[in-house]
Amino acid sequence: MPDTSDALVAALRQALGATAVLTSEAQADEHARYLSDWRQRYHGRARAIARPASTEEVATVVRLCAQHGVTIVPQGGNTGLVGGGVPDASGLQVVLSLSRLNRVLAVDAANLSMTVQAGCTLAQVQDAAAAAGLLFPLSLASEGTCTIGGNLATNAGGTQVLRYGTARELCLGLEVVTAHGEVLDALSSLRKNNTGYALRDLFIGSEGTLGIITAASLRLHPRPKGLCTALVACADMGAAVTLLQAARRDLDAGLTAFEVMEALPLSLVARHLPDAAHPIAPFNADPTSVPPPWLVLMEHTSSVSDTHAAESLQGWLDEVLTTGLAQNAALAHNEHQRRAMWGLRESIPLAEKTEGLMVKHDIGMPTSAVPAFVEEAGRAIAQRWPDARVVCFGHLGDGNLHYNVQPPALARSGPALAIFEGEVNALVFGLVMARGGTLSAEHGIGALRRDELARRADPVALATMKALKQTLDPTGLLNPGRVI
Amino acid sequence: MPDTSDALVAALRQALGATAVLTSEAQADEHARYLSDWRQRYHGRARAIARPASTEEVATVVRLCAQHGVTIVPQGGNTGLVGGGVPDASGLQVVLSLSRLNRVLAVDAANLSMTVQAGCTLAQVQDAAAAAGLLFPLSLASEGTCTIGGNLATNAGGTQVLRYGTARELCLGLEVVTAHGEVLDALSSLRKNNTGYALRDLFIGSEGTLGIITAASLRLHPRPKGLCTALVACADMGAAVTLLQAARRDLDAGLTAFEVMEALPLSLVARHLPDAAHPIAPFNADPTSVPPPWLVLMEHTSSVSDTHAAESLQGWLDEVLTTGLAQNAALAHNEHQRRAMWGLRESIPLAEKTEGLMVKHDIGMPTSAVPAFVEEAGRAIAQRWPDARVVCFGHLGDGNLHYNVQPPALARSGPALAIFEGEVNALVFGLVMARGGTLSAEHGIGALRRDELARRADPVALATMKALKQTLDPTGLLNPGRVI
Numbered sequence: 001m002p003d004t005s006d007a008l009v010a011a012l013r014q015a016l017g018a019t020a021v022l023t024s025e026a027q028a029d030e031h032a033r034y035l036s037d038w039r040q041r042y043h044g045r046a047r048a049i050a051r052p053a054s055t056e057e058v059a060t061v062v063r064l065c066a067q068h069g070v071t072i073v074p075q076g077g078n079t080g081l082v083g084g085g086v087p088d089a090s091g092l093q094v095v096l097s098l099s100r101l102n103r104v105l106a107v108d109a110a111n112l113s114m115t116v117q118a119g120c121t122l123a124q125v126q127d128a129a130a131a132a133g134l135l136f137p138l139s140l141a142s143e144g145t146c147t148i149g150g151n152l153a154t155n156a157g158g159t160q161v162l163r164y165g166t167a168r169e170l171c172l173g174l175e176v177v178t179a180h181g182e183v184l185d186a187l188s189s190l191r192k193n194n195t196g197y198a199l200r201d202l203f204i205g206s207e208g209t210l211g212i213i214t215a216a217s218l219r220l221h222p223r224p225k226g227l228c229t230a231l232v233a234c235a236d237m238g239a240a241v242t243l244l245q246a247a248r249r250d251l252d253a254g255l256t257a258f259e260v261m262e263a264l265p266l267s268l269v270a271r272h273l274p275d276a277a278h279p280i281a282p283f284n285a286d287p288t289s290v291p292p293p294w295l296v297l298m299e300h301t302s303s304v305s306d307t308h309a310a311e312s313l314q315g316w317l318d319e320v321l322t323t324g325l326a327q328n329a330a331l332a333h334n335e336h337q338r339r340a341m342w343g344l345r346e347s348i349p350l351a352e353k354t355e356g357l358m359v360k361h362d363i364g365m366p367t368s369a370v371p372a373f374v375e376e377a378g379r380a381i382a383q384r385w386p387d388a389r390v391v392c393f394g395h396l397g398d399g400n401l402h403y404n405v406q407p408p409a410l411a412r413s414g415p416a417l418a419i420f421e422g423e424v425n426a427l428v429f430g431l432v433m434a435r436g437g438t439l440s441a442e443h444g445i446g447a448l449r450r451d452e453l454a455r456r457a458d459p460v461a462l463a464t465m466k467a468l469k470q471t472l473d474p475t476g477l478l479n480p481g482r483v484i
Numbered sequence: 485m486p487d488t489s490d491a492l493v494a495a496l497r498q499a500l501g502a503t504a505v506l507t508s509e510a511q512a513d514e515h516a517r518y519l520s521d522w523r524q525r526y527h528g529r530a531r532a533i534a535r536p537a538s539t540e541e542v543a544t545v546v547r548l549c550a551q552h553g554v555t556i557v558p559q560g561g562n563t564g565l566v567g568g569g570v571p572d573a574s575g576l577q578v579v580l581s582l583s584r585l586n587r588v589l590a591v592d593a594a595n596l597s598m599t600v601q602a603g604c605t606l607a608q609v610q611d612a613a614a615a616a617g618l619l620f621p622l623s624l625a626s627e628g629t630c631t632i633g634g635n636l637a638t639n640a641g642g643t644q645v646l647r648y649g650t651a652r653e654l655c656l657g658l659e660v661v662t663a664h665g666e667v668l669d670a671l672s673s674l675r676k677n678n679t680g681y682a683l684r685d686l687f688i689g690s691e692g693t694l695g696i697i698t699a700a701s702l703r704l705h706p707r708p709k710g711l712c713t714a715l716v717a718c719a720d721m722g723a724a725v726t727l728l729q730a731a732r733r734d735l736d737a738g739l740t741a742f743e744v745m746e747a748l749p750l751s752l753v754a755r756h757l758p759d760a761a762h763p764i765a766p767f768n769a770d771p772t773s774v775p776p777p778w779l780v781l782m783e784h785t786s787s788v789s790d791t792h793a794a795e796s797l798q799g800w801l802d803e804v805l806t807t808g809l810a811q812n813a814a815l816a817h818n819e820h821q822r823r824a825m826w827g828l829r830e831s832i833p834l835a836e837k838t839e840g841l842m843v844k845h846d847i848g849m850p851t852s853a854v855p856a857f858v859e860e861a862g863r864a865i866a867q868r869w870p871d872a873r874v875v876c877f878g879h880l881g882d883g884n885l886h887y888n889v890q891p892p893a894l895a896r897s898g899p900a901l902a903i904f905e906g907e908v909n910a911l912v913f914g915l916v917m918a919r920g921g922t923l924s925a926e927h928g929i930g931a932l933r934r935d936e937l938a939r940r941a942d943p944v945a946l947a948t949m950k951a952l953k954q955t956l957d958p959t960g961l962l963n964p965g966r967v968i
Contacts, residue, residue, distance in 0.1 A: 110852035184944040191882045192925040201685030222733045249706045252787040253737030303736040368594035398675045441676040460668040471955040
């Protein structure tokens with residue numbers, strides 16, 4: 001439909017200004033970053049990339065696309081991991097980038113809240129909170145690039161969920177442009193507001209399929225006055241879960257992170273990124289030594305001081321070392337050591353990537369179920385594919401594991417890889433779902449897990465989701481082919 | 485439609501057993517408590533009261549009522565304050581009581597979660613958590629009677645929201661019987677689960693108009709090891725809000741409650757419930773003395789011990805007394821004193837009731853807006869009705885005030901009262917909404933605030949809510965005339 005296309009592009013240019021609408025012919029290079037995800041797994045084409053500068057302009061883009069029967073892919077920082085933010089291969093879709101809606105609208109320190117436009121990067125939001133002496137605790141590897149609108153559209157998780165919750169729990173209100181091109185104002189900064197249905201929560205996590213988030217009110221927290229980080233070695237996952245339970249009981253809200261890493265990902269870091277591999281004694285005593293079976297990274301905050309955080313965490317670690325729950329432990333005694341500990345954890349994805357292709361899973365389950373799952377899944381994979389390897393690490397405090405499997409040598413490309421991927425997914429997801437778990441804890445559904453969701457979701461829940469999509473976006477204008 | 489009625493009652497009796505279906509003819513006395521709210525403001529009649537004993541029986545009741553075209557009023561403990569849980573006056577509706585679904589299904593201490601049926605009382609849920617050494621922090625005056633299903637259907641608040649959130653933040657998953665009589669299984673116990681739309685959150689707070697909650701997975705917390713409560717006198721609301729801000733900054737998650745009471749409600753307690761009025765020195769130094777302009781009740785928990793909680797709260801109070809932010813303060817030194825402090829706060833509603841009729845408001849706004857609101861609303865009411873009196877108290881930590889107005893002597897009944905109520909509501913809600921506030925912070929909409937919501941809600945939000953209702957309950961079977 002080239003005529004329709006031209007008319008739409010002309011109308012978009014008239015509404016937004018010529019420079020706010022990119023087309024592939026004119027700006028091929030500029031174009032590229034909107035069309036592929038950053039893992040380079042999804043590559044699409046677009047009729048145009050519209051970059052509105054205000055909520056009203058977003059609504060105009062939606063209305064114009066609706067008039068022309070052209071579907072829309074809303075896009076924030078384009079850092080998603082499930083192909084939810086790039087257009088399909090048809091070249092018929094419009095990418096609606098929120099990146100120019102990038103202003104912090106208000107910070108209300110007394111109310112511990114702030115109001116921001118959707119295109120603000122997460123780092124920008126964190127910085128604005130810090131400038132007011134407060135904390136916006138959402139924290140992700142991609143925080144310099146990802147946007148708060150994308151974080152909310154995907155209900156992002158990260159490393160502080162244990163204490164502060166996911167993006168959902170950090171959002172007080174939203175402004176949304178609907179599929180009808182109307183502006184829904186639910187931008188309240190209230191902690192309690194029982195006036196009808198939770199529209200805010202319906203849009204959060206809907207991955208741009210029900211409406212386009214244009215602004216948000218966010219919940220801020222006091223900045224902890226002290227912080228201490230530690231590495232703890234555990235003999236097995238059962239001990240790590242018991243350690244978590246003890247830490248929650250004894251440190252309560254002071255426990256802000258509880259990450260876990262198995263020996264294999266630590267070995268991969270040692271091989272590919274040796275500078276990151278041994279952050280602190282005793283974990284650097286002998287760089288050639290075998291890593292512990294499981295290493296926990298935990299973070300403890302204090303409302304008093306760094307010294308208080310360190311003393312209370314040291315006291316607690318002395319106890320768990322005495323009881324044998326932990327094999328070994330080390331505190332970070334300064335910011336350099338603290339960063340080195342987090343550097344170890346954060347180096348795993350790059351070390352993995354350097355090692356080669358992995359079939360990745362972002363699974364979640366009750367923490368009580370994790371030890372038996374790790375045991376059973378590991379055994380089943382080893383039996384079925386003796387030379388496959390499991391790279392397991394993640395946010396144990398939330399029951400969320402990144403459970404990645406390196407295919408056997410003969411299944412690392414082509415049809416063999418596709419068959420392996422299908423089989424290992426079936427195995428992993430089967431064991432996860434049998435334990436009341438989820439096939440996507442934090443990454444979302446996007447294009448990657450859509451079929452899997454359709455297969456495995458509760459049928460009444462799935463039918464309800466389809467009905468909601470039909471109600472809020474009856475013509476299928478918004479991000480078609482994603483989620484459901 | 486007596487024939488239809490009989491056939492439905494017969495079918496319900498056959499499905500549930502004769503004793504599980506009450507009709508007014510047979511059990512008039514037993515009947516009564518299902519038909520009026522506990523404030524005795526709403527009185528209805530019912531064709532039958534169905535008391536299913538399982539999720540499947542709930543689904544059966546829904547299907548039978550749908551077949552007979554009879555609408556359903558779901559009911560938990562019937563302690564709601566907005567007329568959302570009692571039938572209308574037609575005598576044509578069926579009350580569906582969840583009270584027999586009253587089992588705790590599972591407690592998972594390692595996952596800090598539990599699964600319960602909807603008819604469990606809140607106290608029963610709290611007790612089951614405590615028996616596992618854990619905390620379910622939702623806490624309300626009616627906790628011995630209200631049910632967890634009702635708490636979730638209304639997104640209940642209470643005194644611990646500041647730290648632990650409302651019922652919504654304490655829920656991990658739901659089982660719901662839909663308006664089609666199907667069972668929607670979203671009963672997961674996961675802290676992170678990004679697999680499609682937030683159906684759980686759509687049913688939470690929908691007051692039984694979108695589906696019937698039959699079971700829930702709940703988030704548990706560690707039990708604090710120490711606790712200390714204090715009363716603090718402030719010169720004005722501005723000082724109280726600054727005190728709150730300082731407390732959040734310095735005590736962080738250790739601040740678990742921050743309630744406020746103005747002098748007038750304290751005087752009413754002194755007049756009508758003198759034993760409760762003066763819990764502790766210096767606030768009992770002279771029982772005839774004038775109460776402070778504003779009295780704050782704050783609670784501080786510690787992950788260490790009671791002594792630690794008391795010492796750190798005392799240290800903090802010494803500071804705020806020195807800076808002049810507080811006029812006076814007292815710690816509870818034992819459980820008796822602690823209960824006396826809470827007793828003062830909890831006596832206010834009864835003292836109010838004894839004093840006479842009040843036009844009540846459950847308003848919320850950003851805490852930063854509260855001082856100017858209190859000032860402006862007080863002045864406007866005094867100007868318009870010189871002998872009206874404002875009774876103001878509530879959950880300042882959440883920006884939620886119970887802002888009740890005693891009508892002038894000439895407007896305490898009949899048409900004059902109705903006129904006064906309309907005018908004072910318009911005045912109060914107008915000032916609240918102008919500050920980004922809400923006309924119902926925690927009580928919900930029910931029947932009481934339905935028209936007000938229709939008048940004041942964002943029109944796009946309201947239209948969206950209506951579309952959701954139409955989608956999930958196309959025949960209007962569930963709790964018609966409530967919320968929207």
